[in-house]
Amino acid sequence: MNREDNVRVDRAAAKLSLAHIYVAFIGFAIAALCGLLQGLVRGGIVTLPKWLGYYQLLTTHGVMMGLVFTTFFIIGLFLAGAARTSDGKLSPAASKLGWIGWWMMTIGTGMATVTILMNDASVLYTFYAPMKASPWFYVGAALLVVGSWFGGYAIFANYAAWKKANRGKTSPLFQYMAVSTMILWQIATLGVAVEVVFQLIPWSFGWVDGVDILLSRSLFWFFGHPLVYFWLMPAYAVWYVSIPKIIGGKVFSDSLARTSFVLFILLSMPVGFHHQLMEPGISASWKMIHVILTLMVVVPSLMTAFSMFATFETTGRAKGAKSLFGWFKTLPWGDVRFFAPFMGMLYFIPAGAGGIINASNQLNQVIHNTIWVTGHFHLTVGTSVALTFFAAAYWIIPHLTGRKLTKTANRLGIVQTVLWLVGMSMMSGAMHFLGLQGAPRRTDYTTYFNDETALGWMSYQKLMAMGGEILFFSSILLIGLVVYLAFFAPKGEEEFPIGETSENAEATPKVLERWGLWVGIAAFLIVLAYGVPLAQQINHAPPASAGFRTW
Amino acid sequence: MHLHRYEKIWLMLGTGALALFIVILSVNAFAMGMTPPSHMEMIDPKKVDQTAPFDKPGLKKIGPNEYELVMVSFAFGYQPGNVEVPKGAKVTFITTSKDVVHGFQIPGTNVNTMVLPGHVSKITHTFDEPGKFLILCNEYCGAGHQIMATHVIVK
Amino acid sequence: MNLQSQHQTQQKVKKTQPKTQPNQEPSLKGTFISVLLLGAFIVATWFGVFNLFINRG
Numbered sequence: 013m014n015r016e017d018n019v020r021v022d023r024a025a026a027k028l029s030l031a032h033i034y035v036a037f038i039g040f041a042i043a044a045l046c047g048l049l050q051g052l053v054r055g056g057i058v059t060l061p062k063w064l065g066y067y068q069l070l071t072t073h074g075v076m077m078g079l080v081f082t083t084f085f086i087i088g089l090f091l092a093g094a095a096r097t098s099d100g101k102l103s104p105a106a107s108k109l110g111w112i113g114w115w116m117m118t119i120g121t122g123m124a125t126v127t128i129l130m131n132d133a134s135v136l137y138t139f140y141a142p143m144k145a146s147p148w149f150y151v152g153a154a155l156l157v158v159g160s161w162f163g164g165y166a167i168f169a170n171y172a173a174w175k176k177a178n179r180g181k182t183s184p185l186f187q188y189m190a191v192s193t194m195i196l197w198q199i200a201t202l203g204v205a206v207e208v209v210f211q212l213i214p215w216s217f218g219w220v221d222g223v224d225i226l227l228s229r230s231l232f233w234f235f236g237h238p239l240v241y242f243w244l245m246p247a248y249a250v251w252y253v254s255i256p257k258i259i260g261g262k263v264f265s266d267s268l269a270r271t272s273f274v275l276f277i278l279l280s281m282p283v284g285f286h287h288q289l290m291e292p293g294i295s296a297s298w299k300m301i302h303v304i305l306t307l308m309v310v311v312p313s314l315m316t317a318f319s320m321f322a323t324f325e326t327t328g329r330a331k332g333a334k335s336l337f338g339w340f341k342t343l344p345w346g347d348v349r350f351f352a353p354f355m356g357m358l359y360f361i362p363a364g365a366g367g368i369i370n371a372s373n374q375l376n377q378v379i380h381n382t383i384w385v386t387g388h389f390h391l392t393v394g395t396s397v398a399l400t401f402f403a404a405a406y407w408i409i410p411h412l413t414g415r416k417l418t419k420t421a422n423r424l425g426i427v428q429t430v431l432w433l434v435g436m437s438m439m440s441g442a443m444h445f446l447g448l449q450g451a452p453r454r455t456d457y458t459t460y461f462n463d464e465t466a467l468g469w470m471s472y473q474k475l476m477a478m479g480g481e482i483l484f485f486s487s488i489l490l491i492g493l494v495v496y497l498a499f500f501a502p503k504g505e506e507e508f509p510i511g512e513t514s515e516n517a518e519a520t521p522k523v524l525e526r527w528g529l530w531v532g533i534a535a536f537l538i539v540l541a542y543g544v545p546l547a548q549q550i551n552h553a554p555p556a557s558a559g560f561r562t563w
Numbered sequence: 564m565h566l567h568r569y570e571k572i573w574l575m576l577g578t579g580a581l582a583l584f585i586v587i588l589s590v591n592a593f594a595m596g597m598t599p600p601s602h603m604e605m606i607d608p609k610k611v612d613q614t615a616p617f618d619k620p621g622l623k624k625i626g627p628n629e630y631e632l633v634m635v636s637f638a639f640g641y642q643p644g645n646v647e648v649p650k651g652a653k654v655t656f657i658t659t660s661k662d663v664v665h666g667f668q669i670p671g672t673n674v675n676t677m678v679l680p681g682h683v684s685k686i687t688h689t690f691d692e693p694g695k696f697l698i699l700c701n702e703y704c705g706a707g708h709q710i711m712a713t714h715v716i717v718k
Numbered sequence: 719m720n721l722q723s724q725h726q727t728q729q730k731v732k733k734t735q736p737k738t739q740p741n742q743e744p745s746l747k748g749t750f751i752s753v754l755l756l757g758a759f760i761v762a763t764w765f766g767v768f769n770l771f772i773n774r775g
Contacts, residue, residue, distance in 0.1 A: 142663055143704070225679055288677075290666075290677045291677045292603065292684045293605070296592065299601060300589065300592065307581045311581075314573065318573055318753050321748070329744070340748075362763075364760070365760045373588045376599060377599055377675045380675050381675070448767075454701075455709045463697050463712070463714075466697065521564060554607065555608065557608050560662050562638045562662065563706040567743050573757075580760070671774070673775050
């Protein structure tokens, strides 16, 4: 333990970070309840009361899990980590920007939530036109997105302040990763911002008559794919930076870690058509180009897999482990801060494999819009990312509130993780299997008028419901632990683990911090992948569509 | 930047596998005609019922055992529904939406396409086996999404 | 320039620190096997779904 390990995030930064984390878990709790009900309904176990719609629940679940829990937690995590690696403080500018962002995001979330509760926005978190929600839903969504930009500006400001105070030094790995992620986010959200601000808001207020559907979808999915990297990169940051410290080792390769993040900036965005492979109006050639670029973005994840195993092996061997896999036993399995993210890493294997299949052009026809897709993202964001975020919360919350992650809380955290894995394996496993048989996603309980095929799906839908019930128990335990660690755990010092690079590591190439260069290349690739097809969509559009309220 | 020998090999194998996938997919798509449904024809979404071929939806024989099945997708059904075709029929489904975005999928087959207002979707399938095949909407379209379905009956 | 000389000094310090095997690569056999298994899983599942697609077509 050296002096660096004892750095504590100060009260001001802690307050800002916790504000984000608390909203994140409030959103999570609401979403978890919705998820339970959805599973029970599709399993034929529960019928909803007349005043509650399945698609309202589904919209809430998607928005709260995929946009609110994630965005708020990610910014909270980054702010805490930025402070932690800047002698415990955020720069004054960062703090101001961070609060502006939090207010905008929270107000926006509130607005959107009200419209969903009033059943004026049962359009799911993808809000596809020409289903037309209340304009206040879109305004709320816009506020949430623009607010998150300010979270990014806070991270940039803190990073700039650090660089100014530490001229010539390589930036802390955690802040580098936070900056890369928020750069990605800023560029990615431009697509959905244009869609919402220039298409959907004017249309839903009635200032404009029609909407170009294909264009709105292309803009959304320009955003929708890098969205998943916005979720993944913070988890990777925890894996690269904190996990080595937790297991008593060093960061395997600072340069490779930063390189993987640069590759994400370059390759996460020119790929959105792989979410639109079954759509008319986009040529097979452009779809294939996006598919090729998509398969290229698999590479930084392959690099990360290697780095993770290498971290475990080198740490284990340094502790004396000899055989091929002897280092495995040296890992701290009883420490939830390691166990949960490790299981997240393990589950990323089927998660990533499924993702590669989804993106594989014509193979998408087998599973598009089936419940397989739902199974897939419950593994990626719902397990790999979620378990990592839960583990991070288990140390960050006490670190920020001046309490300790007690032995009991740690043990309960392990129980929570195991429950999550059991429930998710059941639910996601059933979803993958059913999806291959063609069962659709985003669909209320139905037998399609006692159709034989659909009836054959029922037993697996009951399995999904059971998995969902177990996940719900895990969620209750999680929320209980969060509340305990925030308000009731004994006072003390909880470390915010930040790994060091090994002494043998070579210096990190300075080119990795030439942000202008990387953003420039990213912009070039985006123009390459989207320039022509978007221009074609704008210039050769069918007559615009009116809005519909089909719920 | 230094890469461990094993990492170099791993990344080469990894990118090699991805390249193999790309080659297989490209050959299968472009040389064997298995590209995903990417029809480029457009239509006025407000005038579907008056625009050919949707002004006369239904089954049309175009060859010895080859058909075109023109269907209109709408919230919440397909018109016409429960169409019968003989075993071995090669059917090209042609559809568009009168309102919101729908899906058109036959579980257990590769028939899976999006139906966008303003665009015409086309997808072909040969029904080698007899049976009652479910066509369902797999894109959320509103309160009745879960009953939006029909059948193709293959005799 | 200040940055460059700082950088060079950093590198120099690293090289003069005595280490038992400064130029040998760490043993990463276990890592290699693990990622190969991961790769095999990706390839196997991909061909599984590819087969399904071809057979349904």
